[in-house]
Amino acid sequence: MQTDWAALLKTEFDKPYFYELERLIDAERKQINIYPSPENVFRAFELTSFANTRVVILGQDPYHGANQAHGLCFSVQSNTALPPSLKNIFKELQSDLNFTTNTKTASQGNLEQWARQGVLMLNTTLTVRAGEAGSHQGLGWETFTDEVIRIVDSKSHPVVFVLWGALARKKKSLIDITRHHVVESAHPSPLSAHNGFLGSRPFTKINDALVSSGLDPINWRLDTRPNSPFDAQVN
Template structure:
């Protein structure tokens, strides 16, 4: 199956695209669209995380669960929203921790593309969602695909920082070889859980400390605009 994706990822994931589950997933999305369902993000952004952060550039894997399900929000990078859209509550808390951890100003935009361009692979476990229906595509095959993606990064790369916020993300730790990567875990930045260990967890400085210790350029976490 031909998938529009950045070449290095397309090569790494070629076997996944030809498996029956992936064909079923694509057919499911086509059927919903034909039935008039609105799906986020737009088709051109479904693989935005892959297209913005090539496989050989991945330094950090930040795992989210589900794309935002409101209009104009999701654009294929976990926790990020398109420019002009107010940062959602979880992202507001991420910014609070960013300020507390590194002393950086609270950004006005919720667009995290600059992180992705530096090697922060911003993966959601599900890459699509029906408008207004959170988790509506959680069981159509995306988890099989993104589990394979996480395992591929773990197996074929060295010294990647995996940031797992919340119980859902932390369950994916079993896919990661902790002997050659760094796993950073904490509570989820959601307002429901951020006070249970996300705040004061210092994920941004911890990430950069690990990267520098392994001879890898750190991430400039400052968001302009």
């Protein structure tokens, strides 16, 4: 975790609810697989410092399959097949910015390049049991990540908050929308993507908001190597 985040969150780490949350997760790890691995739970805070945070993308809980979650919402580890929601994100990225993406390419579902540019990719729940979506909701992570949102909301410069889906949009009440930008739509899941996510042009909206605040836009292109997902048409 970046030192600025560690200092800002120290009080939260010392609260009784967080000790209990850690105890529960440590006990479960001794019996079953929990994702992501311990060293990746706070990966988002390692790649994106508080000082550098310009965009916050809110997810729900980590992917619950093997070799997927690594601490960034919607992102998967390199050389892992793309989950359906991430395929739809790439489809919208292609449509929005005229990128050509190959959703069958398995090597570039890793979104760390976005995080390194100041995009805090935050799940509201930071762990999950293997094979059980939503299994760590209600244990205390939401209290922790709500505080993260409040801390980002306190920044002196405008931040772009990206809220995809009903659960993320509930967090809008934590954001001072008179100072910050909010980009919201349906979730990219196949169950809802056609109800307002596809065609919503979130990447253009994010960059327009950043530029309007005097900040540099995000380079959303993940990779330009041969066989990257931005070299061929979506299938």
